[in-house]
Amino acid sequence: AQSVTQPDIHITVSEGASLELRCNYSYGATPYLFWYVQSPGQGLQLLLKYFSGDTLVQGIKGFEAEFKRSQSSFNLRKPSVHWSDAAEYFCAVALYNNNDMRFGAGTRLTVKP
Amino acid sequence: EAGVVQSPRYKIIEKKQPVAFWCNPISGHNTLYWYLQNLGQGPELLIRYENEEAVDDSQLPKDRFSAERLKGVDSTLKIQPAELGDSAVYLCASSNLEQDPPEQYFGPGTRLTVT
Numbered sequence: 001a002q003s004v005t006q007p008d009i010h011i012t013v014s015e016g017a018s019l020e021l022r023c024n025y026s027y028g029a030t031p032y033l034f035w036y037v038q039s040p041g042q043g044l045q046l047l048l049k050y051f052s053g054d055t056l057v058q059g060i061k062g063f064e065a066e067f068k069r070s071q072s073s074f075n076l077r078k079p080s081v082h083w084s085d086a087a088e089y090f091c092a093v094a095l096y097n098n099n100d101m102r103f104g105a106g107t108r109l110t111v112k113p
Numbered sequence: 114e115a116g117v118v119q120s121p122r123y124k125i126i127e128k129k130q131p132v133a134f135w136c137n138p139i140s141g142h143n144t145l146y147w148y149l150q151n152l153g154q155g156p157e158l159l160i161r162y163e164n165e166e167a168v169d170d171s172q173l174p175k176d177r178f179s180a181e182r183l184k185g186v187d188s189t190l191k192i193q194p195a196e197l198g199d200s201a202v203y204l205c206a207s208s209n210l211e212q213d214p215p216e217q218y219f220g221p222g223t224r225l226t227v228t
Contacts, residue, residue: 019146043204043219090155
């Protein structure tokens with residue numbers, strides 16, 4: 001069955017520390033891969049996406065993600081977290097022109113001062 | 114460029130009442146999506162339109178939910194009658210399938226509370 005798994009429901013990091021949010025997928029083929037961020041009361045904002053080519057993808061707000069085909073993973077990273085990064089992060093996958101997008105359950109990020 | 118617009122942002126109704134949500138996609142986007150987002154969950158697709166045509170409504174509970182996209186631009190999602198379990202955020206997104214690759218752009222959502 002097709003699925004997207006974000007194993008961590010909630011992560012707390014200190015401001016300035018590094019961050020890695022995990023995402024694993026189960027699809028028959030390599031899908032398009034996305035990371036979105038959602039602040040309270042807001043819609044989803046695209047951080048970055050992977051379709052093909054270089055497996056290390058740079059996004060907005062200093063985020064990056066690495067696609068690892070052998071592990072069916074697309075983990076999101078940031079070297080130094082800012083307090084404004086506190087939000088909910090969603091990994092998503094899609095096939096066939098982005099029409100069938102599936103989201104993970106999300107990881108809530110808390111940033112300690 | 115204006116983003117995806119949704120209204121209202123918040124709605125509180127009593128169970129068994131009807132409710133409607135409105136979405137205005139980004140200009141030029143031919144594809145429109147309605148998603149349901151329960152608390153602590155990721156969005157789940159309810160219905161997808163390509164222009165005026167609903168091309169994927171398999172997850173739309175058709176006994177109480179309906180949607181329309183007249184003229185292939187704005188869209189309305191309706192629930193009648195609402196149930197307590199319908200309390201959630203309803204997100205609208207749009208994309209242009211002619212873009213390569215296409216991206217979905219999301220509106221701020223409508224938070225529905227059914228009491």
